[in-house]
Amino acid sequence: MNELVAESRRRIRRRAIKDFLGKLSERRGAWVGVAALTFFLVLAAVPGSLVGPLESVATASGDFLAPPDGQHLLGTDEAGRDVLNLVVHGSRISLTIALISTVISLILGTTVGITSGYFGGKIDTWMMRMTDFFFIVPPFVLALVIAPVFVEVVGRGREILGFRTSLFVILVVIGLTSWSFVARIIRSQTLSLRERPFVDRARVAGSSDASIMLRHILPNLVPQIAANGALVVAGAIYTETALSFIGLGDPLQPSWGTLLSLAQRAGAASAGAWWYLGSPGVCVLTVALGFVLLGNALDDTFNPRRRVIP
Template sequence: MNRFIRKIPLSFGQLLSTLFLSLIALMALFPSVLVGPMDTIVTATGYPLAPPSTEHWFGTDEVGRDVWNLIVHSARITMLVGLLASLLSTVLGTTVGVISGYARGSVDNLLMRTADFFLVMPAFILAMVLAPMAIDFGGSKGAILGIRPTLLVTIVVIGITSWAGTARIVRSQTLSLRSRPFVDRARVIGASHTRIVLRHILPNLVSLIVANTILTIVAAIWIETALSFIGLGDPFQPSWGTMLFSAQQAGAAGAGAWWYVVTPGLAIVFVIVSLYSLSHSVTDLFGSRRKRVG
């Protein structure tokens, strides 16, 4: 195990990215432990749009709440949306891609024409159109596993509008694997289609699926941020995108309160860059393992 860990190809930048994402994970899991309860209008202790100081390292927002406190608590929603939406997108895309690539023929044509529609229509445009209708339909009362309906429908909308790219990639690799000798041997000895897919094709798609899932998280975070920035986020479960929306509404940029805009913006950028780096690490890791096996 130690020999395997030492051989994992991590550059200095990728190591920093992994450490940063670990910090974000801690922020998302234990925000109250790190910075206490989330600041509200009632509990705010600073002056409105106060610059960074020893008391408030990243300044305050328009009602005097500590920006760092909001950043830490908002990390949970941003990452939760990214993870759940990408999971839904990956499951849909992988399922469609494997079925399409393995079945071929009319099934392949039908599924790929459907995927083409979602590829031609940008995911954000579809999400922007569907999100208001879905939010109105879902309502805003109650919660499912701690997730309010308005946030849940945002996750679903992002997931069902961003699976097509995954489906295309998985289909292409499935077509290649389908013609490999080990699949032909399994077919000759009487293995069922389900067994061939689950035991011989999917295991060889793991590295591709994992790396693509990380990139899908990136896309989901972008879409969630954009939807929140135009006012389609849930103000009762704030994310970094809703922080940018609030900063815009408060006129922070015009008032010179750069910290209110830059802090959530940099948090998003650093997470995106770190996820891209992690995706390359996963690709390098599985690639090196295949070479050693070969």
């Protein structure tokens, strides 16, 4: 009997996944987003296999700000390094920072949102006032203020989880300052879910508040978390790029923002080195657009009120 029930649940789950993928595939934006993100995720996964090790000033293979040619498809920088090599290696740093900071943001936002919406009362009021502060103040402004302080506290030149101090600080700061949007959405959904019959049955059965939130409410929030998570990644990429551009990045582990900063300092714009500025800039815009398109497609698929003919 238990095996039949388990098999029935597996069939229902497979059917639900199939229906979801079918509806998602109807969104042209989803295909564009997935294609763009797949391309850059491959670059970030195996940069060394595609363009060799990260070039340094000592191993530079070109001339000063040389335009694209057969040997250097995206030209060279002010030190003669291949820009294609730098951009491909920079994709790993930029995407890793954006994805990990998004995970931190989703964990914080989901925790605050569920707790606030489920308990209500003074807990809800206090948490929402805190959320309002982070919601009103732009994440970039908060990150700009907090990041230098964190760098001094943690110390320069160290490596934490494979990141040098400045990059690790950017990662943490973005995660700690971009969760308010998620918290508000999760809270609004939790306010509705806590009144559902299955939550009342769980209370009658003696389930604790923590068990109800984790086992009954959280699974129903996964679609919203996934849809909004894709949008948070796009914002995280922009914030990381901006922070690295103003000098908080690490030239030894260059991200796309760091490359833009180096190009600006080298006078690439005045020298007409469009390839140096354009290459990382196009990458940032393409990846951010890919996540936005995918996030909108997921939201349209999960939210019946937004389902329109693609």
